Amino acid sequence: MVQRPRGTRDFTPKVMSRRLAFEHLLEERARRHGFSRIQTPVFESLDLFTAKSGPGIVSQLYAFEDKSERPLTLRPELTAPVMRMIAEEGMQMLPRPLRLSYYGQCYRYEESKKGRYREFFQYGVELIGESGPLAEAEVIALAIDMLDACGLENWEIRIGHVGILKGALTGLGLSGETPEGATEPPVASAMRLLDKGDDAGLAELFSSNGINPENAAPLRALSQLEGGRETLGPAREILSSLAGVSLDALDDLQTTLDAVAALAPTPPSLAVDLTVARGLDYYTGMVFEVKVPELGGEGQVLGGGSYKLLHLFGLPDLDPCCGFGLGFDRVLLALEAQAEASGREEVVPGEVDRSGRVAVIPFGIDVSHVLPIVAGLRAGGERVELELRGRKIPKAMKWANSIGCQFTVVVGPRDLESNQAMVKNLESGEQQAVALNSESILKAVQAMR
RNA sequence: GCUGUGAUGGUGUAGGGGUUAGCACGGCAGAUUGUGGUUCUGCCAGCCCGAGUUCGAUUCUCGGUCACGGCCCCA
Numbered sequence: 001m002v003q004r005p006r007g008t009r010d011f012t013p014k015v016m017s018r019r020l021a022f023e024h025l026l027e028e029r030a031r032r033h034g035f036s037r038i039q040t041p042v043f044e045s046l047d048l049f050t051a052k053s054g055p056g057i058v059s060q061l062y063a064f065e066d067k068s069e070r071p072l073t074l075r076p077e078l079t080a081p082v083m084r085m086i087a088e089e090g091m092q093m094l095p096r097p098l099r100l101s102y103y104g105q106c107y108r109y110e111e112s113k114k115g116r117y118r119e120f121f122q123y124g125v126e127l128i129g130e131s132g133p134l135a136e137a138e139v140i141a142l143a144i145d146m147l148d149a150c151g152l153e154n155w156e157i158r159i160g161h162v163g164i165l166k167g168a169l170t171g172l173g174l175s176g177e178t179p180e181g182a183t184e185p186p187v188a189s190a191m192r193l194l195d196k197g198d199d200a201g202l203a204e205l206f207s208s209n210g211i212n213p214e215n216a217a218p219l220r221a222l223s224q225l226e227g228g229r230e231t232l233g234p235a236r237e238i239l240s241s242l243a244g245v246s247l248d249a250l251d252d253l254q255t256t257l258d259a260v261a262a263l264a265p266t267p268p269s270l271a272v273d274l275t276v277a278r279g280l281d282y283y284t285g286m287v288f289e290v291k292v293p294e295l296g297g298e299g300q301v302l303g304g305g306s307y308k309l310l311h312l313f314g315l316p317d318l319d320p321c322c323g324f325g326l327g328f329d330r331v332l333l334a335l336e337a338q339a340e341a342s343g344r345e346e347v348v349p350g351e352v353d354r355s356g357r358v359a360v361i362p363f364g365i366d367v368s369h370v371l372p373i374v375a376g377l378r379a380g381g382e383r384v385e386l387e388l389r390g391r392k393i394p395k396a397m398k399w400a401n402s403i404g405c406q407f408t409v410v411v412g413p414r415d416l417e418s419n420q421a422m423v424k425n426l427e428s429g430e431q432q433a434v435a436l437n438s439e440s441i442l443k444a445v446q447a448m449r
Numbered sequence: 450g451c452u453g454u455g456a457u458g459g460u461g462u463a464g465g466g467g468u469u470a471g472c473a474c475g476g477c478a479g480a481u482u483g484u485g486g487u488u489c490u491g492c493c494a495g496c497c498c499g500a501g502u503u504c505g506a507u508u509c510u511c512g513g514u515c516a517c518g519g520c521c522c523c524a
Contacts, residue, residue, distance in 0.1 A: 003497090006515065053524040060524085077524060108524090111450090114517065282524095297519075363483070395478095397485035405485095412483060426485065 007118025019121075021351035022150060022332060023103060026123050029149050033142045035101040035125050040081035042105065046071040051312055052080045052282075062107045062118075074107035079309065079323065082126055087313035096129030103328070115298035115330050126323035128310070133252040136286040136306055137259030139322045143302055144264040147290065151349055152331060153338055155301070156269040159257065159288040160276035162305075163249030164235070165191060168219060171245035172211050188281065194223040195275050218242060223275045229257050231272040249285075256286055282307045284320045292334040301330045353383075356406025358445060361387040361396045363412040369436075370411050373421070376438020377409075382445065401426055407445050411436065423448070 004010060011019060027037065046063050062074035075081055082102060085091070091098060103123045112118050127139050140159065147155055169187045170176055176187045186209055193202040199220055203213035222238045225231045232254050239245050257272070276287045287305030295301070304324025311319055332348070339347040346352060358377055362370045370386070377384045385403065387396050393410065400408045410422040415433075421441055424431040425448045434444045 003515070049524075057524060060522095080524085110523080112516085116523090298523095300523090361484095392481090393483050394481060394485070399485085401485045408484080410484070414483075422484080424484075429485095431484080 005118070007112030009117065009119070017353065018348050018351040019328075019332065021348045022328070022335075023123070025150055025349065026103070026146055026326070026328075027101070029142065029146045030101040030125060033099070033138070033145065035099040035142070037101050037103070038082065038085065039102065039104065040075070040078070040085050043072050043074050044081055044084070046073045048080050048084055049073060049076060052309065060109050062109055076108050077106055078102050078104065078122055078124055078325065079126065079307075082124075083309050083313055083321075086128065086310065086318070087315055092129075092315055092318060097135065098128040099125070100128065101125045113298070115295055115327075115333055117329060121328035122325050123328050124304075124323060124325040126321055128321045129318055131285070131306060131320045131322065133255035133286070134259055136252075136322050137256045137263060139304065139324060140256070140260045140286075140288055141263035143288070143290065143304065143324050143326070144260070144267050146326065147302070147331070148265040148267070149349075150331065150335060151338075152292070152335060154268055154294065155290055155292050155334075156271065157267050157288060157290045158271045158273040158276050159253070159260075159286065160272065160274045161249050161253040161256075161286050162191075162283050163285055164239070164253065164274050165194065165219070165223060167249050168222065168239060168242060168245045171242065172206075172215055173244075174206075174209055174211060190219075194219060215242065226271060226273060228270055229254075229261075229272060232257070235272075235274065253286065282309055284308050286322070288324070292330070294337060295330060295334055298330065300327070301334060302326045355383055356449060357383045357385060357404060358407040358409060359385050359387060359396075359400035359403070359405040360409045361391075361393075361400065361411070363393055363396065363410055365411060365413055365416055369416060370409075373409070373411075373436070373438045373441060377442055377445075380438065380442040382442065397426075406449070409441055425449075 030037070046058070046061070049057055049061065057076070058073075061076055064072055066072055082100060086098070101124070103121070105119050105121050107119055109118060110116070125139065125142060127135050140157075144157065166176070166187055169190050174186045174190060176185050178185045186205060190202060190205055193205060197220075199216060202220065203216040206213045206216055218238050218241060222235060225235055232250065236247065236250055239247055239250060253272070276289055283305050285306030288303070289300055290302035291299045292301050293299060302324055304322070306320045306322040308319040308321075310316065310321065335347050339345075360370055360374050360377070367386075374384050374386050385400075385405065387399065391399060393412075396410075397408060406426060408422075408424045408426060410424070415421055415436065418433075419436045420433045421436050422431060423434055423441055423444045428448070430448055432444060432448075434440045
């Protein structure tokens with residue numbers, strides 16, 4: 001028996017209807033916020049991702065060569081392809097800002113476990129051609145709106161701004177340039193040390209860069225601040241106490257948070273956290289992420305922020321952009337766990353198709369008599385299933401019932417003789433004979449619904 | 450990259466060195482030749498793969514594969 005490759009999944013009809021409902025729900029929210037869907041290829045040039053993330057990522061890619069030895073790879077994420085598309089399709093000519101949304105599978109070669117697959121699905125958006133606190137607020141508001149709309153509970157959003165700690169560090173005189181022979185700029189080292197809580201290391205780094213190590217303490221205090229919007233007050237006090245440090249980034253974050261509060265539903269938990277660094281150096285401004293604690297180790301379901309990547313494609317004037325990626329599979333896992341915990345049948349709102357199906361059952365007659373009726377009912381918008389196995393009446397009724405039909409239309413020899421069909425509502429048991437044509441049957445079905 | 454647990458019909462499970470491998474759901478057929486949901490009967494369908502130990506392995510051992518956890522990582 002040939003098995004599915006590791007880290008991949010099959011989706012049965014029931015699961016798929018859930019996934020489609022979720023995708024449509026996200027799509028609908030994106031649409032309301034003015035975002036339009038795009039799509040890019042599942043495989044791309046290998047260079048696209050090494051340019052963005054460095055050569056080290058190749059080991060985590062499904063990279064391959066085609067028959068002409070072109071270096072290609074299955075895409076590991078969707079932001080870089082979207083950036084590539086903007087440049088390649090000349091989208092810088094479109095009215096700004098661009099609001100783009102996307103959805104598709106991505107591939108990473110890594111250990112798979114629950115919530116972490118080698119083939120996974122990402123929904124995301126990018127707002128391009130406008131930056132600043134209000135653009136950032138629009139992006140966060142959409143993220144919150146989506147999670148709120150899908151019924152997710154008990155999620156935590158953490159919002160930060162890489163400019164605040166970075167600004168404080170450079171304000172103190174720490175360099176953002178990578179020195180000869182080093183692997184990262186001192187600012188990045190300092191951010192990492194702050195994140196880890198390595199006070200001694202930070203003080204040492206300051207000393208070796210000619211900065212008073214006493215400055216480490218207030219920065220540490222800054223990075224440890226935790227709480228809602230009220231956190232910005234103490235942050236402001238600390239930053240004001242440091243000579244040469246700008247408050248611009250903090251003001252921007254304040255503006256963003258105020259706008260989000262007005263634009264989006266109130267999330268179950270919102271925290272300001274200045275150490276949300278999103279590890280990467282292309283993030284330049286606001287950064288945010290969403291976690292669902294009950295998912296455990298793979299609990300981050302969404303992440304995003306402001307970044308500069310379009311300069312890699314010759315469009316520096318479009319930087320910075322702001323966007324987020326939503327872990328489609330992880331949100332679904334969380335929704336499934338929550339639905340089960342609360343005994344809720346429906347996992348994603350709207351996943352169950354409640355439009356009543358119609359089963360057309362030809363009994364002991366040539367099917368050609370009912371085919372035009374099946375076509376006519378379908379043309380009239382009904383969801384019609386034709387009984388194909390020649391079952392006798394009791395079996396056919398049982399079958400119609402088991403696949404969830406609301407109506408049966410039985411046509412047997414007697415009906416043919418009297419030119420009628422028996423239409424039955426399986427839920428009420430109500431039954432009536434109607435003329436044997438799709439218009440009459442359609443009318444009867446609609447009347448009995 | 451490190452580490453732990455597990456794998457029995459399609460699904461959920463019981464069992465265990467020699468068994469007709471049990472049960473439930475499911476699918477098919479009949480009871481029931483023009484009306485379903487209940488019930489009854491019968492049938493379908495399984496020990497992940499490879500090597501080893503053994504007279505004999507689905508059961509024990511090792512390896513592989515896959516899944517699920519805990520760290521590391523996560524563009």
